[in-house]
Amino acid sequence: DGGITQSPKYLFRKEGQNVTLSCEQNLNHDAMYWYRQDPGQGLRLIYYSQIVNDFQKGDIAEGYSVSREKKESFPLTVTSAQKNPTAFYLCASTVQVDQPQHFGDGTRLSIL
Amino acid sequence: GIQVEQSPPDLILQEGANSTLRCNFSDSVNNLQWFHQNPWGQLINLFYIPSGTKQNGRLSATTVATERYSLLYISSSQTTDSGVYFCAVWRFQKLVFGTGTRLLVSP
Numbered sequence: 001d002g003g004i005t006q007s008p009k010y011l012f013r014k015e016g017q018n019v020t021l022s023c024e025q026n027l028n029h030d031a032m033y034w035y036r037q038d039p040g041q042g043l044r045l046i047y048y049s050q051i052v053n054d055f056q057k058g059d060i061a062e063g064y065s066v067s068r069e070k071k072e073s074f075p076l077t078v079t080s081a082q083k084n085p086t087a088f089y090l091c092a093s094t095v096q097v098d099q100p101q102h103f104g105d106g107t108r109l110s111i112l
Numbered sequence: 113g114i115q116v117e118q119s120p121p122d123l124i125l126q127e128g129a130n131s132t133l134r135c136n137f138s139d140s141v142n143n144l145q146w147f148h149q150n151p152w153g154q155l156i157n158l159f160y161i162p163s164g165t166k167q168n169g170r171l172s173a174t175t176v177a178t179e180r181y182s183l184l185y186i187s188s189s190q191t192t193d194s195g196v197y198f199c200a201v202w203r204f205q206k207l208v209f210g211t212g213t214r215l216l217v218s219p
Contacts, residue, residue, distance in 0.1 A: 033207070037153075042198060042209040050205070058206070088153055097205045098142045103155040 003027065006091050006104035013078070013085060014112050021076045021107045023091035032074035033092040033101065036060060043090060049074055050097060078109065086111050114139045114203050116210035124216045125189050133184040133213045135199035143202040144175050146184050149212075150195045158184070158197075189217045 004025045013019045023032065031050045035043040045058030049068040063082025068074055074093075078085045091104045115138040125131055135144070146158040159166050159173040161182065166173050170189075175182040182199055194217050200209045 042212055043200075044209075045206055048206065090153075090155060092207075098202045100145060100157055100160040101200075101207055102157060103147075106153050106155075108153075 004091060004093055004102060004104035006089075006107050009105070009107060011107055011109045012112050013109060016080045018077055018079050019085075019109065021078070021089055021091075021109070023074045023076065023104060024072055025074075025093045025104075026072060027093060027095070027102065028071070029093035029095050029102075030071070031094045031097060032068070033094075034058075034064075034066065034074070034076045035090045035092065037088040037090060037106075046076065046089075085109055114141070114201065114208055116199065116201055116208055118197075118199060118210040118213050120213060121211065122214045122216075124218065127189060127191060127217055127219050129189050129217075130185070130187045131189060131215070133186070133197055133215075135182045135184070135210055137180050137182075137201050137210075139180070139203070141177070141180075141201040141203050144177075144182050145200045145202075145207070146173055146182070147198045147200065148193075148195055149198065155198075186215075189215075191217050191219055193217050 007022045033048040034046040047066040049055035065077045090106045092101045094101045119134045143162040148156045161175045163177045170187045172185045196212045200207045
């Protein structure tokens with residue numbers, strides 16, 4: 001089935017560690033997005049990529065990094081510079097900008 | 113930046129009741145989506161509706177872009193409708209999410 005796969009579903013990080021969240025899609029979509037959701041809140045855009053080897057900062061990019069080496073993959077690294085990383089992270093993709101966005105099932109990141 | 117506000121923030125319904133959720137946005141937009149986030153966090157596409165009215169089973173949506181609002185109608189609500197409903201608007205190549213409406217449908 002076509003879709004967006006995020007892994008792992010749950011992730012724990014120690015203070016000072018970098019962690020990488022995986023997002024893979026087999027929908028042949030050009031654009032991919034990373035969002036952060038805090039409890040009881042809406043979604044905020046971290047980074048997005050409209051084409052391979054190109055990406056732009058969203059509204060809350062500090063402490064995060066991404067890469068887009070393949071069309072299917074858009075991994076997100078939460079660095080030690082992110083002071084409050086505990087949140088629910090959602091990845092999305094769309095065939096092109098302004099078209100319907102589809103979401104993965106998310107990764108819950110917690111600090112140990 | 114654009115403001116996207118949803119009302120009501122919380123809604124409690126008895127199973128079988130109807131409801132209307134509202135999304136207001138402060139500036140012109142290219143497109144609008146409605147999502148349902150279930151209790152497990154999954155975000156499900158409901159409608160992609162830049163203007164006009166669409167229906168899908170018990171749910172329907174209407175967007176009046178010139179007046180900068182959209183409505184989501186839920187008829188004959190079921191307990192599985194519980195969760196958070198978000199509208200989101202496309203603006204400058206990004207999707208901007210509203211504040212959400214939290215719905216609880218009791219049996």
